[in-house]
Amino acid sequence: MKQDTFQFINVPRAEPNKTPLHQRKSEHIEIYQEFTLSQAQQQAERCLDCGNPYCSWKCPLHNYIPRWLTLVAEGQIEAAASLSHQTNPLPEICGRVCPQEKLCEGACTLNDGFGAVTIGHLERFITDAALEGGWKPEPLVTKGMTAGKVAVIGAGPAGLSCAERLARSGVQVRVYDRHPEIGGLLTFGLPSFKLEKDLLVRRRELLEAMGVEFVLNTEVDEAGYQKILSDYDAVFLGLGAQTPLDARLENQQLAGVYQALDYLIASNRDQLGYSEQPAIDLSGQRVLVLGGGDTAMDCVRTAIRQGAVEVRCAYRRDQANMPGSQKEVKHAIEEGAQFLWQRQPLGIECDDKGRLTGVRMAQTELAAPDASGRQSVRQVEGSEHLLEADAVIISFGFIPKLPEFMGQSGLESNAWGGLCLEQGVYPQQSSLAKVFAGGDLTRGADLVVTAVADGLQAAEDIQRFLHQG
16 A cells, blocks of 8 residues: 655655765776665655556566556565566666666656656666565466477577576576676676676576576587577577677777777676686777767776776767667766767878877768658768877677578578568567577667567467477
8 A cells, every 4th residue: 555645746756876986987886776675665655656657668578667666665575576577587687777768767757847766776676685585586387388498599688588488487498608607798798887797697596496508608500500400399599789880980990999899898708707818908098989879888987997097979969869878978977978979980090100099070960850760960061170099999889690501591681680580470480480589689789678578579489389389
């Protein structure tokens, strides 16, 4: 029973305390501390429990947000965790990395004058607190479903979500991945100040307790893929999208110019003790990051923690039109980053000895919306200038790339190089009946939560396929 109908008026929106700024800038730790139970209850009780929950509809997973907020307000944390896990196999991950201001919180009715309910922090609180108390996700075995053997290739969010839902439903699942730990870019791409890696270790333990088997440090080649196809009743491909878009900038191969994922993966592997080579160290350097997405923000904030003397980020549109999370921009500014809006890179500059000196830029102005609905960009005549830098990080996005041997087996690529799903009977089924896929491999680079949604849909599709077989 709700204690205060007007909690949203009497109690303002609040987030957990942040780690002190001087500590944040030097340590790779999450910047937000946890809510206490009383803080979580106060914030959860602000929810209006709308008759038409816009927050749930805006979430790609359609989480039962008002229902588990009510349970938190009542102190029923384990029940809230069970309800949360009905729609999301990775709630503690999504609670940390989702752009809530564009999704659930952005759709909250209280945004109009009162401040949205702090949904993201409460989502992570629920699972963290429940697991700390000994709670475990329960099986979801459904009468009449057919068991089988399924291989998942790729242990990123799509693959983990598919594996979790299949295992909880009584299906035997084995997950293959080329990395030494699960998570894909959750582990090796996202910095620890956004997602501490012990969360993935804990999630692996939960999955293994459900019966999921992991085969890690294993690159699936042509022979391995053919054997998987013959040994399993169905296969899910969650290979992600890690091929950088070509920036097409003059001199982009110069020493000191890095691709964003190369930089982040090297940093994470070094911190985890898996790197054969040290991280790309930008301490003492003037760093310029090109791009306006969340990966660019990760690079900016990593360079700050490495001790770069100056970190700037240049983006060709204005702040309102950037694709990344506004809260990440806020964090970066707090930590000392500078943002240069409406700047278009034209080429990488070097001295007569071939050493990087900076990036030739032009000022831009926004014009009419393009085909995607976003304002197009045009260069301001006579605005060319040089931004000096010792290191340049290019973060212009990523596309999927289907291994050639998989294409030769009959799988079809879509227009941007990913796996086409238009020929399947089920939403996540490929043109080969027993092969399913999802996440960035099929969408192109997208959100963690959409990859999770694809993994869940694929698990449902696979169960139908096994049942009919």
